[in-house]
Structure formats: C-alpha cells, structure tokens
Amino acid sequence: MQDEIYQMNKNILILGAAGQIGSELTQLLRGTYPDRTVVASDLHNSDVLGTPFELLDATDEKAIRQIIEKYQIGEVYLMAAMLSATAEKYPEKAWQLNMQSLLIVLNLAKEKRINKIFWPSSIAVFGSTTPKQNTPQVTITEPNTVYGISKLAGERWCAYYREKYGVDVRSIRYPGLISWKTPPGGGTTDYAIDIFHQALKNGKYECFLTENTKLPMMYMDDAIRATLQLMAADLSGVKICSSYNLAGVSFSPKELANAIQKYISDFCIIYRPDSRQAIADTWPQSIDDVCARQDWNWKAKFDLEHTVLEMIKGIKSLQ
Numbered sequence: 001m002q003d004e005i006y007q008m009n010k011n012i013l014i015l016g017a018a019g020q021i022g023s024e025l026t027q028l029l030r031g032t033y034p035d036r037t038v039v040a041s042d043l044h045n046s047d048v049l050g051t052p053f054e055l056l057d058a059t060d061e062k063a064i065r066q067i068i069e070k071y072q073i074g075e076v077y078l079m080a081a082m083l084s085a086t087a088e089k090y091p092e093k094a095w096q097l098n099m100q101s102l103l104i105v106l107n108l109a110k111e112k113r114i115n116k117i118f119w120p121s122s123i124a125v126f127g128s129t130t131p132k133q134n135t136p137q138v139t140i141t142e143p144n145t146v147y148g149i150s151k152l153a154g155e156r157w158c159a160y161y162r163e164k165y166g167v168d169v170r171s172i173r174y175p176g177l178i179s180w181k182t183p184p185g186g187g188t189t190d191y192a193i194d195i196f197h198q199a200l201k202n203g204k205y206e207c208f209l210t211e212n213t214k215l216p217m218m219y220m221d222d223a224i225r226a227t228l229q230l231m232a233a234d235l236s237g238v239k240i241c242s243s244y245n246l247a248g249v250s251f252s253p254k255e256l257a258n259a260i261q262k263y264i265s266d267f268c269i270i271y272r273p274d275s276r277q278a279i280a281d282t283w284p285q286s287i288d289d290v291c292a293r294q295d296w297n298w299k300a301k302f303d304l305e306h307t308v309l310e311m312i313k314g315i316k317s318l319q
C-alpha cells in the first residue's frame with residue numbers, strides 16, 4: 001500500500017530553495033511542471049520564492065517528514081549546503097549540514113516515502129592529486145577541503161543507497177555557477193559573480209584569486225537545464241550512481257576581466273589573493289563530461305562571451 005502511495009506522489013520539495021541554485025530551480029520547476037506542486041523551503045523566510053513556501057531546516061528530520069506528508073511529495077531537491085570557503089571556517093557545522101540532510105532524504109527514499117532525489121555534488125570532490133586538465137569522471141579524488149570531503153562522502157552514500165537499496169538519487173558535480181538573479185554564498189568561485197556587480201557599480205574589482213587561476217565554471221541557465229534533464233532521464237540511462245562530471249566553460253580571472261573590458265572598456269582589476277586561493281589551487285582547471293553527454297545527451301550552451309553578455313544585461317536590468 002505504502003509503495004502505491006509513494007509512486008503516485010508527484011509533488012516536489014526543494015530544500016534550501018532561497019540559495020543561489022535553489023531560487024532559480026524553484027522558478028523553472030514551477031514553469032516546467034504546472035500540474036505538480038513545487039514547495040520551496042528554506043531556513044530563512046524569503047519573499048521572492050512565491051508559494052507554497054515552508055520554513056524548514058534541512059537537518060530537521062521530523063519537520064521534513066511532516067512536509068512530505070502534508071504535500072504528498074514524491075521528489076526532493078536537496079540544495080541546502082555550506083560551500084567551500086565558509087565550510088573551512090565551520091568544519092563541523094559544514095559536515096553536519098551537508099551529511100545529515102543527505103542521509104535524511106536518502107533514508108526517506110529507502111523507506112519509500114519519496115521516490116526520487118536530486119543532490120548536488122561539486123568539482124570540490126577533486127583535490128591536489130587529481131589530474132587538472134580535462135579531469136575524468138573516474139579519477140583520483142582526494143579533496144583537501146571540508147566541503148570537498150563532505151561532497152565526496154555524499155557521493156559514496158548516493159552510490160551505496162542506489163546499489164544497495166535501489167534508491168533513485170541523481171547528482172551533478174557542479175562547477176562554479178554564475179548567475180545574476182541571486183547572490184552566491186561562501187564559495188571559492190564567487191569572484192566570478194562579484195566581479196560583474198563591482199564592474200558595473202565602480203568600474204573596478206579586487207580579486208581574491210590570482211590572475212591565472214583557471215577554474216571550471218558554468219552559467220546558471222546551463223546548470224539548471226542540466227539538472228532538469230538529468231532528473232527527467234530514464235533511470236536505466238543514469239549509469240553514474242555517484243555524481244556526473246559537468247563541463248561548461250573554463251577561464252581565469254584575467255580572461256574574465258578581458259571579456260568584461262569588451263563591454264566596460266575602463267574596467268580595471270587588481271589581484272589580492274586570500275585564503276580562498278589555497279582552495280582554488282587544489283581544484284581542476286577543466287572537466288571531461290563525456291559520461292553526461294553519452295548517458296543523457298548533455299551539452300552546454302553558454303561560452304564565456306555569451307555568459308558575460310547575459311550577466312551584464314541581467315545586472316543592468318536590476319539597477
């Protein structure tokens with residue numbers, strides 16, 4: 001009986017919906033699935049997310065169970081997480097949030113209370129011993145950060161629950177995500193967003209990474225499209241049970257600054273690397289996403305030029 005009920009539940013819950021990815025994901029899921037209730041939830045109140053919205057702590061198992069019952073949730077997107085730079089300041093808190101929330105939703109799926117999960121991983125699962133160029137799907141993963149350790153452990157839990165209990169959990173190793181609608185929070189790749197805001201406001205930017213620190217990045221529209229595409233794919237085609245590599249565009253702060261200068265000719269950048277440099281130094285420069293391309297037809301649309309154009313247009317529309 002429980003089996004039949006859970007398979008009929010088609011509504012969606014987003015945990016951490018007020019964050020950088022969650023807020024855009026909420027809008028797109030609501031637009032894509034008008035016949036399903038998409039419940040946005042976060043630890044903090046948010047006026048921009050629309051309704052239904054629930055105040056919800058992603059580590060509060062009892063409260064999550066109640067919301068799942070209340071809205072007949074079948075699918076959970078767990079977007080709540082502490083990112084790389086903040087996690088270095090609060091290692092235990094980061095571990096607790098990033099792990100506990102995942103184990104709660106994995107267990108809900110194991111008990112057949114929900115039938116599908118999306119959980120974001122990151123390029124942070126790679127570390128200083130990983131090949132930096134065209135980093136393969138399966139390679140050395142010895143992360144040097146708390147965030148990376150939590151993401152790698154999370155990936156192994158996802159694979160374990162899929163293999164052992166048949167849980168349908170899908171995941172992407174997001175690169176640094178670039179968007180203008182919602183500010184990022186506590187990541188090492190955040191510079192690639194701040195730079196646009198400062199360029200348009202003050203014409204200058206002080207970058208916390210060195211000029212040649214090349215990192216894998218992606219425009220948010222591509223990242224959200226990939227997420228929906230992976231979640232809509234037939235499970236038999238989702239062969240990677242841990243998390244998919246996903247490539248967008250790779251660039252350094254200097255290359256990004258040059259691209260911005262095409263639109264804001266007097267824009268200037270100075271480099272004052274801080275503690276985030278050490279994190280960036282352990283991450284890949286470019287990613288091989290052949291598995292995502294083969295398994296569910298992934299292809300990025302936004303190159304650097306297009307990303308810069310969209311970011312400038314978007315931020316100007318807010319001013």
Ligand code: AKB
Nearest residue numbers: 083084122187188189
């Ligand atoms: C971060 O910088 O921590 C994130 C990530 C790459 O996962 N943007």
